[in-house]
Amino acid sequence: xxxxxxxxxxxxxxxxxxxxxxxxxxxxxxxxxxxxxxxxxxxxxxxxxxxxxxxxxxxxxxxxxxxxxxxxxxxxxxxxxxxxxxxxxxxxxxxxxxxxxxxxxxxxxxxxxxxxxxxxxxxxxxxxxxxxxxxxxxxxxxxxxxx
Ligand code: DQA
Numbered sequence: 001x002x003x004x005x006x007x008x009x010x011x012x013x014x015x016x017x018x019x020x021x022x023x024x025x026x027x028x029x030x031x032x033x034x035x036x037x038x039x040x041x042x043x044x045x046x047x048x049x050x051x052x053x054x055x056x057x058x059x060x061x062x063x064x065x066x067x068x069x070x071x072x073x074x075x076x077x078x079x080x081x082x083x084x085x086x087x088x089x090x091x092x093x094x095x096x097x098x099x100x101x102x103x104x105x106x107x108x109x110x111x112x113x114x115x116x117x118x119x120x121x122x123x124x125x126x127x128x129x130x131x132x133x134x135x136x137x138x139x140x141x142x143x144x145x146x147x
Contacts, residue, residue, distance in 0.1 A: 008075030
């Protein structure tokens with residue numbers, strides 16, 4: 001089983017970016033922990049980060065070729081991107097949306113996710129743990145499909 005993990009804009013700055021909101025771990029450290037957890041689950045993960053909306057759309061489309069599911073933190077595009085929502089919807093791969101912060105407990109504009117309705121679930125507010133929980137949910141979902 002192979003999962004594409006996508007991180008959106010400004011998440012490359014994790015570690016130094018508003019640590020009181022997003023924590024002190026770098027993106028590399030978060031992805032390293034996720035990779036270790038994926039190994040325990042026996043799944044392969046490929047990581048892609050971009051600050052550019054169209055590149056994220058291209059990555060979602062490419063996932064059709066060799067991935068079973070997508071774990072995505074669309075970051076600010078969560079609240080604005082019809083293009084990313086449509087790409088998730090088009091590829092028909094199960095997708096789980098994750099956020100480090102609790103987007104329901106922040107500014108009003110962050111409470112709206114354009115992407116969550118086309119995902120199988122959303123995990124928000126557990127810091128780096130959101131990625132672990134999201135991957136677990138996605139893999140469980142994929143496994144139950146195979147039963
Ligand atoms: C975020 C929440 C978004 O609102 C924000 O734009 C981000 C990060 C999170 O992981 O908490 O860049 O997706």
